[in-house]
Amino acid sequence: MNATAAVAAAVVPAAGRGERLGPGAPKALRELGGVPLLVHAVRALARSRAVGLVVVAAPADGVSEVVGLLDSHGLDGKDVRVVAGGATRQESVRLGLAAIPPDVEIVLVHDAARPLVPVEVVDAVAAAVRAGAEAVVPAVPLADTVKRVEPNRGGPEPVLDTPDRSTLRAVQTPQGFRRETLAEVHEKALTEEAAGGLPPVTDDAGLVERFGGRVVVVPGHEEAFKVTRPLDLVLAEAVLARRRASDGY
Ligand SMILES: Nc1ccn([C@@H]2O[C@H](COP(=O)(O)OP(=O)(O)OP(=O)(O)O)[C@@H](O)[C@H]2O)c(=O)n1
Numbered sequence: 273m274n275a276t277a278a279v280a281a282a283v284v285p286a287a288g289r290g291e292r293l294g295p296g297a298p299k300a301l302r303e304l305g306g307v308p309l310l311v312h313a314v315r316a317l318a319r320s321r322a323v324g325l326v327v328v329a330a331p332a333d334g335v336s337e338v339v340g341l342l343d344s345h346g347l348d349g350k351d352v353r354v355v356a357g358g359a360t361r362q363e364s365v366r367l368g369l370a371a372i373p374p375d376v377e378i379v380l381v382h383d384a385a386r387p388l389v390p391v392e393v394v395d396a397v398a399a400a401v402r403a404g405a406e407a408v409v410p411a412v413p414l415a416d417t418v419k420r421v422e423p424n425r426g427g428p429e430p431v432l433d434t435p436d437r438s439t440l441r442a443v444q445t446p447q448g449f450r451r452e453t454l455a456e457v458h459e460k461a462l463t464e465e466a467a468g469g470l471p472p473v474t475d476d477a478g479l480v481e482r483f484g485g486r487v488v489v490v491p492g493h494e495e496a497f498k499v500t501r502p503l504d505l506v507l508a509e510a511v512l513a514r515r516r517a518s519d520g521y
């Protein structure tokens with residue numbers, strides 16, 4: 273791998289509505305400490321020396337707004353580009369990936385909805401891909417016991433079993449890939465989808481698993497949580513306030 277190829281590019285899917293967060297602007301544009309979630313997420317990636325380019329997949333009707341927003345915030349001189357995202361997270365990632373120059377060999381995929389991921393996690397994921405893994409996910413152990421159920425929304429749900437918690441991990445982003453692997457599984461998923469095949473997966477590593485690839489886990493971080501529901505935003509504000517008070521973050 274030459275020096276340029278060893279520098280990763282990151283795709284940031286940011287085209288979601290944020291239904292679970294409630295009414296308001298698209299989630300990526302909602303503010304945390306007065307700064308949009310997306311800007312926090314891009315800054316978190318830009319802090320890593322492993323990342324040379326960030327491609328944001330913005331809401332299709334908000335591309336110029338997102339370009340303006342990113343231009344107006346200092347992003348450590350990183351190359352940041354914006355493309356139109358798609359109707360699903362998977363499609364947004366595929367569109368972002370298509371905008372990455374062909375000589376880039378390592379690609380990270382990071383949710384705009386994970387604004388506070390520490391740089392150590394970004395570095396660890398990129399390093400694991402550089403060391404030879406084809407797909408890497410950061411993850412944390414679970415605090416709760418988990419039950420598998422027969423879904424019955426709103427009603428009692430029969431429990432099927434209780435997986436051994438010590439073998440379970442809650443998976444975060446950025447997820448890291450050999451670019452070739454990520455492009456190939458997204459292409460296969462598109463073909464499968466067009467043929468009326470399996471539904472989209474919820475993360476990119478899931479696509480690698482679906483097509484028989486090997487995914488490994490590295491330690492994630494509790495502050496890399498996803499802002500999904502209103503309470504997550506409350507927690508994110510508290511974490512950000514603590515960081516700002518302690519080190520001017
Ligand atoms: N069509 C979509 C849907 C989601 N995402 C992105 O994928 C990430 C993770 O998705 P999630 O947290 O589920 O965001 P939303 O889809 O916006 O949330 P919700 O499901 O509550 O509407 C987010 O950064 C979101 O912007 C995207 O780029 N394109």
Ligand SMILES: C[C@](O)(CO)[C@H](O)COP(=O)(O)O
Pocket residue numbers: 361383442443444445474475476498500
């Ligand atoms: C990619 C992800 O953040 C890993 O935990 C998660 O699967 C995204 O799920 P969402 O329902 O799109 O938020």
